[in-house]
Amino acid sequence: MTKALMIQGTGSNVGKSMLVAGLARACVRRGLKVAPFKPQNMSNNAAVTADGGEIGRAQALQALACGLAPHTDMNPVLLKPESETGAQVVVQGQRFATTGALGYGKLKAQLLPKVLESFERLKSGVDLVLVEGAGSPAEINLRPGDIANMGFAEAARVPVVLAGDIDRGGVIAQLVGTQAVLPPEDAGRIKGYLVNKFRGDPRLFEAGDAEIARRTGWAALGVLPWFADGWRLPAEDVLDIASQAGGAIKVAVPQLARIANFDDLDPLSAEPEVTVEIVPPGRPLPADASLVLIPGSKSTIGDLNFFRAQGWDIDLKAHLRRGGRVLGICGGYQMLGREIADPEGLEGKPGTVDGLGLLDVTTVLEPAKTLALTEATWVETGDAVQGYEIHLGRTQGPDCARNWLTVGDRPEGAVSADGLVQGTYLHGLFSSDRFRAGYLAGLGAENAGESHSQQVEDTLDTLAAHMEAHLDIDALLALAE
Incomplete structure (x- = not known):
């Protein structure tokens, strides 16, 4: 029994x-x-x-x-x-x-x-x-x-x-x-x-x-x-991720008011060469960041307004002028586009708002939620990437033609014309060790990519x-x- x-x-x-x-x-x-x-x-x-x-x-x-x-x-x-x-x-x-x-x-x-x-x-x-x-x-x-x-x-x-x-x-x-x-x-x-x-x-x-x-x-x-090794397990609270100091490659993550599905950060914070810095409201994005990662959000339009209210939109443009890179995942991807349309009022009053304008894409929020475990391929290397999708909405536009991932025959994600800004709906991609090693190598890491799943086990x-x-x-x- x-x-x-x-x-x-x-x-x-x-x-x-x-x-x-x-x-x-x-x-x-x-x-x-x-x-x-x-x-x-x-x-x-x-x-x-x-x-x-x-x-x-x-x-x-x-x-x-x-x-x-x-x-x-x-x-x-x-x-x-x-x-x-x-x-x-x-x-x-x-x-x-x-x-x-x-x-x-x-x-x-x-x-x-x-x-x-x-x-x-x-x-x-x-x-x-x-x-x-x-x-x-x-x-x-x-x-x-x-x-x-x-x-x-x-x-x-x-x-x-x-x-x-x-x-x-x-x-x-x-x-x-x-x-x-x-x-x-x-x-x-x-x-x-x-x-x-x-x-x-x-x-x-x-x-x-x-x-x-x-x-x-x-x-x-x-x-x-x-339990001193507790930080090695997937974090329940986003602030737990910032508790472990890392190396010289800094990934800055704005702490959105409705931050969601931030497990993307766990494998990055476990890399010895990487420091994940959670940036709280009221503080600027750090000028020495290698990558600004805009995470998922439970309320994309609300968090876009919150992002601007902190002045992070200005910091982000300065980061790009210095040659820094930007990655938006899910809600963060939607924020990077030209506009977000919410015709049915899923996140408040029906209407359309301007995005950050760093990707030439637009998003339309729709009631049907995408929930899927997803196998993708990194276009640059052909490496397999495992992840999941959990979002409302469709994103389309010219920068989607420069997709950096594929899901079967379907292009996934978008890249700006200068290559510095990327977006994707795929959560969990940094759990794939070969992808994480290659991506971080592009930021200067030399020895990334040890098995994250084995570390958790x-x-x-x-x-x-x-x-x-x-x-x-x-x-x-x-x-x-």
């Missing part, structure tokens, strides 16, 4: 996604068949699945840790923020609705059956399902209709392990306080706890650990030291060993039901 265990956290960013990935790999190394599951995720960093949908990028990494292909059942509800108050709701991989926070609250009753349906399908053929919560169950104002934490745990009868983050301070209050505010029946679903991100000797926290166990009555499953193995060394994995798995 398939067992399940849910990892919830005392707050956002306590490390739940990495804990599930590491535990999944540890279980696979023990010979178990494991699948990841997150009932509800909120992220614009999505992965395209082989069954033609999209899920949160963290669940794609967890699938990799399990040795599985990503599937839409692994993350049946994905919220993709489009504004401060509204988000696109993706259900079982496909767009379901666009709604504000209050409207979403009314939708959740419709979504729980879909969540449970995916969970039941996912259980088939595996020994263990590892479930990741979202945010914190201590947000008891969100408990009515909840599908992300205790609402799901109750409906699916899944026991819970609660993770606290000692690096942000107050971990005793995090864990004990969570129990204090939860309704008794929810607190009773928590069977154990662990402390994550400890810096230094974990023995220094023995008295604190004992106090948490005494006050809560939960099983103490261990204190996990800070090796890091997952290291994470699993790290967790085995510091957590009581046997006791943790014994809690699964």
Whole structure:
């Protein structure tokens, strides 16, 4: 019979996604068949699945840790923020609705059956399902209709392990306080706890650990030291990419307000000769950048306005005058054109806006979303490039005749007449090692192109060993039901 265990956290960013990935790999190394599951995720960093949908990028990494292909059942509800108050709701991989926070609250009753349906399908053929919560169950104002934490745990009868983050301070209050505010029946679903991100000797926290166990009555499953190689795994937050200094080749990435699918940056940040600099709002694009990479966006027109409001359009022209190169991916590609037409008002009021004018192309936004895993060829060398497409709209124009990629017989992308500006809809192309090595060689790199996929696999193995060394994995798995 398939067992399940849910990892919830005392707050956002306590490390739940990495804990599930590491535990999944540890279980696979023990010979178990494991699948990841997150009932509800909120992220614009999505992965395209082989069954033609999209899920949160963290669940794609967890699938990799399990040795599985990503599937839409692994993350049946994905919220993709489009504004401060509204988000696109993706259900079982496909767009379901666009709604504000209050409207979403009314939708959740419709979504729980879909969540449970995916969970039941996912259980088939595996020994263990590892479930990741979202945010914190201590947000008891969100408990009515909840599908992300205790609402799901109750409906699916899944026991819970609660993770606290000692690096942000107050971990005793995090864990004990969570129990204090939860309704008794929810607190009773928590069977154990662990402390994550400890810096230094974990023995220094023995008295604190004992106090948490005494006050809560939960099983103490261990204190996990800070995992120093975590930066080698695909980042959940774009700012995590900037945490690792690299070499002299600088790739500047403007931090768009609705930045999406920035996994394009992970293989670049792992290259020793490359520094990926995330440029926050209010700061100019660096004058010493070799490449300015404009990433994907969940709201292309809104982020184009945001780009101009920072003065980055002026910086970009100065960068080109210095002979620097520019690459736009997906929404970034659309921004580089002459204009973007939104006749149906998909991103606001219907109309047409001027683009940055650096590529002689125009884009028309259309309701149908392209979702596809894509095999392409780099025209310059004939090298194969693997990636994915996730976008609204069509882009056409004279610069598309200078395509630098092909997908079968279809030209893909565009290049400016002087060759300095490129655009493409293909995400994930830098994960292809030969392409990445060749592209970076054009920027001056000499030794790029070591296997990125193998580095991720090796890091997952290291994470699993790290967790085995510091957590009581046997006791943790014994809690699964």
